[in-house]
Amino acid sequence: MPAGSSKKRERQYEQIKDNAQEHGVSERRAKEIAARAVNKERARSGESEQASKPSNRDAKSAPQCGGERSHRGSGGPTKEQLYQEAKKKNIDGRSQMNKDELRKAVGR
Incomplete structure (x- = not known):
């Protein structure tokens, strides 16, 4: 965490880092994920001195989008995502459906 970060951002960093580690991510990668997420939120709320264009361009913050962007990957939504939608x-x-059948059934 950058020096001078608020207690809220420190708690947010720890929570994101712990959650990533619970999902099997290495400690080093979990720290990177948490730092990037917190720094993006700091930039969007005007808490940082500099902010990249992508940080301010997105309409929703990471917690608000809830994985929506994962549907745009090279393979589209996963079978599990399609199953949950169905x-x-x-x-x-x-x-009993495979991925292609689920995609057709939910109208994708």
């Missing part, structure tokens, strides 16, 4: 829509037979 579950929300109460699509019958979803547990």
Whole structure:
């Protein structure tokens, strides 16, 4: 954490770092993820002296987007993401469907 960070940002950093480690990320990578997330939030809220254009360009902050960007990857949404979407829509037979069938069933 940069010197002079608020207690809120320090708690946020620790929470993100701990969560990443719980999901099997190495300590070094977890620290990097946490630092980047906190620094982006600091830039967006005007707490930092400098802010990159991408930090200020996004319409939503990382916690608000909730993984929406993961749907745009090279393979699109994962089978699990498609399954959860099918579950929300109460699509019958979803547990027996493969990824392509789930994609068609949810209309992607």
